[in-house]
Amino acid sequence: xxxxxxLRAALCSTVCLAALACSTDDExxxxxxxxxxxxxxxxxxxxxxxxPDGASSGQVTVEAGDIAEGFVATLKTGSGKxxxxxxxxxxxxxxxxxAPPSNANTGGDNTDSSGEVEFDYQAxxxxxxxxxxxxxxxxxxxxxxxxxxxxxEFQIKLTKASAPTLVITGPKNVAPGVTNAGYRVTVTxxxxxxxxxxxxxxxxxxxxxxxxxxxxxxxxGLTGYTTTDAGIKTxxxxxxxxxxxxxxxxxxxxxxxxxxSGSAVYQVNILPDTFQFTSPAENESVFVGIDSKERLRFQWxxxxxxxxxxxxxxxxxxxxxxxxxxxxxxxxxxxxSATITATTSASxxxxxxxxxxxxxxxxxxxxxxxxxxxxxxxxxxLVNFVDGPTQINLDATPLIVNTSPNAGRFSNLEVTLLNGxxxxxxxxxxxxxxxxxxxxxxNERVFPEVQVTNESGEATSRYxxxxxxxxxxxxxxxxxxxxxxxxxxxxxxxxxE
Numbered sequence: 001x002x003x004x005x006x007l008r009a010a011l012c013s014t015v016c017l018a019a020l021a022c023s024t025d026d027e028x029x030x031x032x033x034x035x036x037x038x039x040x041x042x043x044x045x046x047x048x049x050x051x052p053d054g055a056s057s058g059q060v061t062v063e064a065g066d067i068a069e070g071f072v073a074t075l076k077t078g079s080g081k082x083x084x085x086x087x088x089x090x091x092x093x094x095x096x097x098x099a100p101p102s103n104a105n106t107g108g109d110n111t112d113s114s115g116e117v118e119f120d121y122q123a124x125x126x127x128x129x130x131x132x133x134x135x136x137x138x139x140x141x142x143x144x145x146x147x148x149x150x151x152x153e154f155q156i157k158l159t160k161a162s163a164p165t166l167v168i169t170g171p172k173n174v175a176p177g178v179t180n181a182g183y184r185v186t187v188t189x190x191x192x193x194x195x196x197x198x199x200x201x202x203x204x205x206x207x208x209x210x211x212x213x214x215x216x217x218x219x220x221g222l223t224g225y226t227t228t229d230a231g232i233k234t235x236x237x238x239x240x241x242x243x244x245x246x247x248x249x250x251x252x253x254x255x256x257x258x259x260x261s262g263s264a265v266y267q268v269n270i271l272p273d274t275f276q277f278t279s280p281a282e283n284e285s286v287f288v289g290i291d292s293k294e295r296l297r298f299q300w301x302x303x304x305x306x307x308x309x310x311x312x313x314x315x316x317x318x319x320x321x322x323x324x325x326x327x328x329x330x331x332x333x334x335x336x337s338a339t340i341t342a343t344t345s346a347s348x349x350x351x352x353x354x355x356x357x358x359x360x361x362x363x364x365x366x367x368x369x370x371x372x373x374x375x376x377x378x379x380x381x382l383v384n385f386v387d388g389p390t391q392i393n394l395d396a397t398p399l400i401v402n403t404s405p406n407a408g409r410f411s412n413l414e415v416t417l418l419n420g421x422x423x424x425x426x427x428x429x430x431x432x433x434x435x436x437x438x439x440x441x442x443n444e445r446v447f448p449e450v451q452v453t454n455e456s457g458e459a460t461s462r463y464x465x466x467x468x469x470x471x472x473x474x475x476x477x478x479x480x481x482x483x484x485x486x487x488x489x490x491x492x493x494x495x496x497e
Contacts, residue, residue, distance in 0.1 A: 044078035045145065047088070049137045049154040057154045062095075063189065064127035064161035064258030073117045073137040073152075082115030086139060093133040094158070096122040125258045127158045161258025162190035164198070168253055168266035171307040176242040176270050177375030179210070180307050184234045185253040185264070187227050194231030199224040200255045202235060204268075207249055211235040224255070239270045242377050246271055271303035273313075274350075275372065277381040285427075286360075287388030287480045293329050293359035294383065298370065300350025312346035316373045319356065326366040326385070329357035341373070360385040387425045391418040392484035394476050399487070401465045402494040404443055409465040411489050413446070415476040417457045424457025429479040432461040438491040439468025446474060465491040 051060035052070035062068045073090065075083040089108040090097040098107035098119050109117045121135065138151045170183030185202070187195040199217040201224040202209050211225045211233065218224065227233045239249060247270045254263040279297035280286065286294040300313040319328060320339040328340045331354040345353040360366060368381040394415045402408035413432060417425040430453065432446045444466030451459035463474055469492050476484040 045083065045139065045141070045150055046076050046078060047137055047139055047150050047152040048074045049135070049152050051154065058132070058157070061157040061159055062121065062123040063159050064123050065125045066189070067120055067122045069120045071119050071121055073119070075111050075115050075139060082113070084111050084113050084115055086111050088117045089138045090119055090135065091138070092121065092135040092156070095124045095133065097135070121156065123158050127160055128259060130157065130159045132157050161260045163260050164189060164195060164255055164257045164262035166200070166253045166255060166262050166264035168251060168264050170237070170266070171268070173269045173271055173303070173306045174237070174239050175273055175302045175306040176239050177377055179236050179238040181236045183237055183251070184232055187231045187255055195257060196227060196229040196231055198227045198231065198255045198257060200227060200233050200253050202251065202253050204237065204251045205249050207237060207239040209235055209237055209251070237268065239268070241375070242273050242275065271306050273303070273377060274299050274301045275370070275377045276379050277368070277370065280383065283382050283384055285384045285386045288360050288363055288385050289388055290334070290359050292388055292480060293357040296352070296356045296358055296368070298344060298351050300344045300372070312348060312350040313344060314346045315344050317342050317344055318371045318373060320369050322367040322369070325362045325364060326358050326360040326368070326383070329359060331355055358383065363387050386427065387419040388480055389417040389419065389425055389428065389478050389482050391422070392476060392478060392482055394474070394484040394487050396463065396474060396487040396489055400490045400492060401463070403467050403469060403491055404465055405467070406494050408494065411463040413461045413463055413474060415459050415484055417453050417478065424453070424455065426453055426455045426457060428453045430459050431477045433475045433477060434463070434472065435475050435486065436471070436473035437466070438470030438472040439466045441466030441468055443467070444472070463489055469493060
């Protein structure tokens with residue numbers, strides 16, 4: 001045993017009863033006297049504080065609201081031996097230590113095997129001008145160490161927060177009424193560091209922004225959305241319903257960090273869709289009855305430059321009428337319904353995947369509505385149902401006429417159109433036809449050839465004979481293709497006087 005070890009053992013044997021700290025171990029520990037401090041005053045314990053990357057007191061600058069990581073408080077004996085398992089208290093004038101997550105105004109921890117306590121410092125959000133604060137590390141000394149508190153001050157410079165930078169990204173060209181995911185706002189400091197847990201408010205000049213409701217926060221009385229630890233908030237945007245023209249919407253993101261506000265504006269182009277009936281033509285007349293059913297054609301396309309753009313749109317479209325006078329036929333199957341759901345196909349510019357027809361057993365104007373079940377887009381079509389002629393009666397008076405140029409060369413033609421109830425049909429276009437001429441003269445004709453029935457269901461024309469004797473045949477065809485009876489008119493030379 002060395003002389004020093006002998007003396008230390010002897011000393012401990014005489015003073016341990018007086019509650020002095022004793023050890024024959026050369027390693028330092030929290031409750032022991034060092035050989036360099038025989039008085040037990042504790043002055044041999046050395047407490048130091050270093051900033052991130054070994055920075056000295058006064059060399060660390062922290063922005064309002066920022067967190068500086070990597071502080072180290074170290075406790076050793078005067079001879080440089082580590083002191084482990086001793087509590088070091090950490091108290092800043094302003095701000096927080098060991099944050100996140102504790103956000104405590106005071107904190108601390110027991111020294112590790114290296115005699116160190118590692119900690120972070122977060123500056124308060126309320127720094128409005130540059131100032132310096134003291135962070136005090138302290139160790140409570142035992143009575144054997146002379147009692148009292150061993151302290152070490154470390155100065156930190158605080159500065160006002162720089163304006164945060166917000167960047168919004170996402171689809172630039174979108175279709176109306178379609179929800180688009182993939183938008184995000186990123187919040188960073190001037191240093192480029194992303195800001196976690198920032199409260200960001202989002203708004204659009206029109207349409208709807210839909211982040212998850214459970215991430216809401218509050219900033220200056222406005223509802224906001226909290227960024228992730230990476231300083232990012234993702235959201236979706238649904239533009240308003242179609243207006244038929246291009247439009248621009250501004251999405252605005254704002255946040256306040258350490259009393260300093262920042263914002264960003266992102267422009268989104270809303271490009272019009274084409275959602276319309278293409279056949280029949282608006283107000284086109286359709287004869288009543290299932291045999292005269294009219295096919296409906298449609299176009300459902302988006303601008304190719306939108307996020308969901310394509311030549312055609314596959315979707316479900318609800319078709320309905322404003323009355324029960326009209327019913328639908330799908331792929332030649334009678335539905336017996338005034339409301340159906342039809343699918344459109346992307347392969348044919350958004351026309352119906354299966355042929356869709358409409359018919360009515362009653363005359364009158366019917367409005368057909370189309371509504372896309374996904375986007376809510378709407379289109380309307382007016383169809384005029386008119387009575388189809390079930391009776392077309394043609395009369396010719398007289399049935400015997402003279403050859404031209406005699407005055408008696410004319411026969412008056414009159415056609416009457418009646419519906420199934422025997423009532424006259426007004427407003428139907430009819431064509432008078434010369435099926436067979438009595439001769440070859442260009443003067444033989446029916447004129448006028450086209451007429452429209454009056455309120456009595458009647459339309460008139462006239463047959464004019466040529467210079468040749470023979471038999472002429474006339475007939476009438478209605479606009480739906482229905483044909484009248486045939487009348488034969490005899491052309492003869494006038495009797496000699």
